[in-house]
Amino acid sequence: MEYMSKEGYDKLVAELRQMELVELPQVREAIAEARDKGDLSENFEYHAAKREQGRLLGRIRFKQRVLANARVIDTSKLTSDCVQLLSRVEMTNLANNSRMTYTIVSPHEANLREGKISINSPIGQALLKKHAGDTVQVHVPAGLLNLRIENIEL
DSSP states (O other): EEEEHHHHHHHHHHHHIIIIIHHHHHHHHHHHHHHHTTTTOOHHHHHHHHHHHHHHHHHHHHHHHHHOOOOOOOGGGGGSSOOTTTTEEEEEEETTTTTEEEEETTTTTTTTGGGGGESSHHHHHHHHOOTTEEEEEEEEEEEEEEEEEEEOOO
């Protein structure tokens, strides 16, 4: 079971619809056009379109499985006393006193540019169930980070 925000769920549904209703018909049309050009054994366009169809069908099945196991979190039942899924955490890197703010989200919603990190990431795991004022050590690929949690919001 995958817990996610309503926003993340809606985004996955929209992506799935786009793939099923727009991209898949385009690929099928490309296959039909390439098939009409003759000999399939040496037809690069046909083989490329078939590969694209296989890739697209795989992505569709993956999104369908994710959505089948998805559960939307009721944000009204969440509290901001400790870090949990959908918490917005402001923290300070104690090595250089730089501040950063991240929202803890499901792996399917993670996007570092938007300040959303996965609950399964090293930082997400280290912050889980911690409180404001706590200091945590995080083992990341670049080494060891010492972070102090300044504020937790929803």
